[in-house]
Amino acid sequence: MTLDTPLHQLGLAEAARLIASGKITSEALVSACLARIAERETVVQAWSSIDPDYALAQARGCDTGPSRGPLHGVPIGVKDVLDTYDMPTEMGSPIYKGLRPAWDASCVALARAAGAVILGKTVTCEFAGMAPGATTNPHDASRTPGGSSSGSGAAVADFMVPLAFGTQTGGSVLRPAAFCGVMGYKPTFGTFNRAGVKFAAESLDTIGLIARDLEDLALMRAVLTNSEAVAPAMPQAQLRIGVCQTYLWHKAEPGARAALERAASAAREAGAHVEDFVLPPPFSELTATREILNNVERARSLAYEWTHHRSAISPALTRSIELGLATTDQQYRAALRVAEWCRLELDTLFGAFDVLLTPSANGEAPEGIAYAGDPSFQGLWTLLHVPTISLPAGRGPNRMPVGVQMIAPRYGDHKLLDAAHWLIARAGVHGLME
Amino acid sequence: MTLDTPLHQLGLAEAARLIASGKITSEALVSACLARIAERETVVQAWSSIDPDYALAQARGCDTGPSRGPLHGVPIGVKDVLDTYDMPTEMGSPIYKGLRPAWDASCVALARAAGAVILGKTVTCEFAGMAPGATTNPHDASRTPGGSSSGSGAAVADFMVPLAFGTQTGGSVLRPAAFCGVMGYKPTFGTFNRAGVKFAAESLDTIGLIARDLEDLALMRAVLTNSEAVAPAMPQAQLRIGVCQTYLWHKAEPGARAALERAASAAREAGAHVEDFVLPPPFSELTATREILNNVERARSLAYEWTHHRSAISPALTRSIELGLATTDQQYRAALRVAEWCRLELDTLFGAFDVLLTPSANGEAPEGIAYAGDPSFQGLWTLLHVPTISLPAGRGPNRMPVGVQMIAPRYGDHKLLDAAHWLIARAGVHGLME
Numbered sequence: 080m081t082l083d084t085p086l087h088q089l090g091l092a093e094a095a096r097l098i099a100s101g102k103i104t105s106e107a108l109v110s111a112c113l114a115r116i117a118e119r120e121t122v123v124q125a126w127s128s129i130d131p132d133y134a135l136a137q138a139r140g141c142d143t144g145p146s147r148g149p150l151h152g153v154p155i156g157v158k159d160v161l162d163t164y165d166m167p168t169e170m171g172s173p174i175y176k177g178l179r180p181a182w183d184a185s186c187v188a189l190a191r192a193a194g195a196v197i198l199g200k201t202v203t204c205e206f207a208g209m210a211p212g213a214t215t216n217p218h219d220a221s222r223t224p225g226g227s228s229s230g231s232g233a234a235v236a237d238f239m240v241p242l243a244f245g246t247q248t249g250g251s252v253l254r255p256a257a258f259c260g261v262m263g264y265k266p267t268f269g270t271f272n273r274a275g276v277k278f279a280a281e282s283l284d285t286i287g288l289i290a291r292d293l294e295d296l297a298l299m300r301a302v303l304t305n306s307e308a309v310a311p312a313m314p315q316a317q318l319r320i321g322v323c324q325t326y327l328w329h330k331a332e333p334g335a336r337a338a339l340e341r342a343a344s345a346a347r348e349a350g351a352h353v354e355d356f357v358l359p360p361p362f363s364e365l366t367a368t369r370e371i372l373n374n375v376e377r378a379r380s381l382a383y384e385w386t387h388h389r390s391a392i393s394p395a396l397t398r399s400i401e402l403g404l405a406t407t408d409q410q411y412r413a414a415l416r417v418a419e420w421c422r423l424e425l426d427t428l429f430g431a432f433d434v435l436l437t438p439s440a441n442g443e444a445p446e447g448i449a450y451a452g453d454p455s456f457q458g459l460w461t462l463l464h465v466p467t468i469s470l471p472a473g474r475g476p477n478r479m480p481v482g483v484q485m486i487a488p489r490y491g492d493h494k495l496l497d498a499a500h501w502l503i504a505r506a507g508v509h510g511l512m513e
Numbered sequence: 514m515t516l517d518t519p520l521h522q523l524g525l526a527e528a529a530r531l532i533a534s535g536k537i538t539s540e541a542l543v544s545a546c547l548a549r550i551a552e553r554e555t556v557v558q559a560w561s562s563i564d565p566d567y568a569l570a571q572a573r574g575c576d577t578g579p580s581r582g583p584l585h586g587v588p589i590g591v592k593d594v595l596d597t598y599d600m601p602t603e604m605g606s607p608i609y610k611g612l613r614p615a616w617d618a619s620c621v622a623l624a625r626a627a628g629a630v631i632l633g634k635t636v637t638c639e640f641a642g643m644a645p646g647a648t649t650n651p652h653d654a655s656r657t658p659g660g661s662s663s664g665s666g667a668a669v670a671d672f673m674v675p676l677a678f679g680t681q682t683g684g685s686v687l688r689p690a691a692f693c694g695v696m697g698y699k700p701t702f703g704t705f706n707r708a709g710v711k712f713a714a715e716s717l718d719t720i721g722l723i724a725r726d727l728e729d730l731a732l733m734r735a736v737l738t739n740s741e742a743v744a745p746a747m748p749q750a751q752l753r754i755g756v757c758q759t760y761l762w763h764k765a766e767p768g769a770r771a772a773l774e775r776a777a778s779a780a781r782e783a784g785a786h787v788e789d790f791v792l793p794p795p796f797s798e799l800t801a802t803r804e805i806l807n808n809v810e811r812a813r814s815l816a817y818e819w820t821h822h823r824s825a826i827s828p829a830l831t832r833s834i835e836l837g838l839a840t841t842d843q844q845y846r847a848a849l850r851v852a853e854w855c856r857l858e859l860d861t862l863f864g865a866f867d868v869l870l871t872p873s874a875n876g877e878a879p880e881g882i883a884y885a886g887d888p889s890f891q892g893l894w895t896l897l898h899v900p901t902i903s904l905p906a907g908r909g910p911n912r913m914p915v916g917v918q919m920i921a922p923r924y925g926d927h928k929l930l931d932a933a934h935w936l937i938a939r940a941g942v943h944g945l946m947e
Contacts, residue, residue: 164817164821175615178615181609181612182817182818183816183817184817185813185814185816185817187817188816188817188819188820189813189816191820192816192820269715269716269849272712272715272810272813272814272816273712273715274711274712274715274813274814274815274816275817277708278706278707278708281703281706281707281708282703303813304842304845305809305812305813305838305840305841305842306841306842375739376706378739379619379623379706379708379737379739380619380706380708381708382617382619382622382623382626382706382708383598383616383617383618383619383621383622383709384616385622386622386625386626387598404739406739407739407740408738408739408740411738412924415703415924416924423857490846490849490850
């Protein structure tokens with residue numbers, strides 16, 4: 080991108096460089112993002128709370144003070160299940176209308192300490208679950224943006240902000256990223272500290288990132304892990320890619336199948352070793368296993384809300400909690416053990432592969448905004464605690480975005496970002512245009 | 514115990530039975546506990562906040578309403594790092610003086626829904642760390658009660674309340690239990706849902722229980738895991754006990770060594786198969802490994818406080834955060850992997866044993882209250898995510914309590930409680946009297 084790029088379209092790292100070199104101001108950048116939001120928000124409805132004057136005040140503070148770090152002056156969005164000390168945190172629930180936490184969530188505090196401007200809070204499904212807000216898909220307002228990080232996906236895709244935080248318990252980062260045609264990254268479980276997150280299901284909840292550029296994911300990852308930012312680099316050796324249809328392939332729609340096949344072919348043509356990767360039979364239990372953990376842990380984590388505010392809980396979440404309460408502790412513990420067994424088994428199965436390629440989601444964003452889509456293709460990997468990224472990989476039959484999902488072994492996040500870089504730069508899997 | 518037992522000395526399960534059968538009222542029980550607190554609190558200082566009128570109002574609500582569950586009308590204490598919607602939650606830090614969360618922590622909500630009266634909040638070291646409050650050891654006010662669940666340990670030992678919640682990141686449940694001569698139970702990592710806990714170090718933080726009776730631990734465990742309460746039972750087969758001195762044996766003082774030897778001898782005499790259990794060399798790294806995780810995760814979870822309230826953070830915690838910030842992410846991830854490897858290895862090593870016996874702590878509670886004691890003997894097992902219990906096992910050379918610690922494999926919590934029951938009932942390891 081160049082200085083001719085409209086400011087609101089700049090990526091996080093690019094904007095940070097331009098601010099650091101004095102070519103643009105934080106105020107100009109934030110103003111451009113706010114103007115974009117003013118223009119589009121009545122349709123997209125990505126933000127649960129945003130205060131333009133306060134955002135601009137933060138930006139002017141950056142412009143007049145010394146650099147605070149690698150994100151100095153750049154705006155980000157924060158999913159509204161993450162605590163912010165200076166903005167409401169309502170979690171998509173009427174129970175917490177207007178709530179002001181006493182602190183910032185760890186990731187928010189670390190981003191702020193590195194200089195980020197917190198532009199506002201993005202719409203979340205109720206408690207990061209299945210009951211969506213009013214956000215629409217920027218590519219077609221009659222369709223869902225996905226969820227539960229609905230606002231984060233839509234705001235980034237609509238160029239309102241270069242990066243936004245999400246959380247993923249099933250498919251809540253990667254699905255909105257895929258449906259909105261941007262990148263979603265869920266790191267290895269536990270990578271980004273969860274202090275200040277309202278838990279959905281603590282053995283699954285993973286903080287992730289939605290952005291338009293790979294470099295931006297790497298930069299924010301470095302900030303949140305107290306590391307030097309290293310831009311993704313080309314892998315040194317031939318990339319060994321396993322194409323994994325998974326036991327869910329019957330759910331993959333033509334657009335998702337075609338995207339995976341295109342990406343696999345392009346990778347093979349560009350020189351990767353590409354072969355099929357089959358998950359052995361025990362893995363086909365994992366959708367049910369994840370549902371057990373999700374329901375039981377939601378029932379426990381929302382025990383206060385269930386006791387005191389039951390009538391304000393949506394039918395979808397009520398059903399999940401009731402299923403959780405009907406599950407025995409023996410069943411829950413058995414599910415934990417199945418998950419752990421499969422995690423270790425996947426470590427072994429990965430042996431001959433650097434990364435896997437699999438569908439990001441069933442297909443294009445479904446019509447309507449009452450249903451945020453099926454989490455199966457993302458939730459499997461959430462349960463397995465592996466790092467995963469969704470890359471935009473063309474459009475489906477309805478001209479809506481479809482993604483491909485790339486997965487690395489646990490703790491292989493750097494390899495994952497490098498492999499994604501290769502797939503974009505060498506194999507040409509890079510967006511929505513074809 | 515009988516009806517002649519002073520009410521404030523009743524256990525949780527016993528009191529619940531007496532209330533359920535109409536033999537005592539919740540108001541009488543709570544009044545007795547409050548009277549004990551009034552008598553002793555100026556010395557013990559176990560409570561960070563307590564409102565007698567409000568506690569009595571809860572009790573009268575129980576007495577005049579239908580039974581809400583298996584804890585109907587019985588009072589419990591709650592460590593002040595656990596959120597309560599109706600009481601301050603100050604986390605032992607001046608930063609959060611007077612803070613009122615919007616919700617109850619999961620464990621508090623579940624206990625309340627089962628009928629418990631929340632008597633008050635118990636003193637915690639700052640953010641469940643190393644900087645103690647004013648609590649003293651009920652056996653000798655010149656000595657520490659241990660920490661970080663200092664108030665929970667002291668309140669239960671001093672018969673102010675039958676059971677209190679604690680959290681353990683290093684040794685914060687078992688050490689105060691051992692120092693105060695009561696039982697401390699840390700379940701398998703993840704057993705009690707952590708929603709509403711202020712994180713210290715999320716890969717370690719485990720909610721645990723302090724009580725005087727084994728049955729009470731089993732009852733609260735059932736409530737928090739949506740299970741039927743099953744009192745600990747005698748193991749069917751001969752118990753296979755490994756006596757584990759650990760690589761920390763040089764830290765074990767004569768009182769702790771003698772207690773372990775007494776318990777092992779008594780178990781052998783009572784019919785158990787008892788032999789030495791040696792942790793292989795890689796385990797001797799685990800104290801350092803735990804410190805890496807603890808420091809890095811504290812630095813991340815307290816990022817907001819570090820940025821906004823640094824001058825209100827204690828020197829001990831400042832040091833921990835600074836060490837965390839000086840640790841690279843590579844070192845942190847390596848530590849996570851060492852911990853995981855050792856957890857799996859311990860699963861295997863456990864093969865020939867049902868439980869391990871090991872010291873609860875270095876020895877008796879040290880003099881003074883500025884230092885809450887060494888967490889090494891507890892922290893090793895916290896890192897390993899195994900369930901563990903400290904049982905009172907006599908007194909040391911200074912006539913202060915010493916404990917023995919019993920450990921089962923991950924998810925073997927029922928076996929652990931059964932083995933503890935056997936050790937108390939058959940081998941006579943049952944308290945401070947000899």
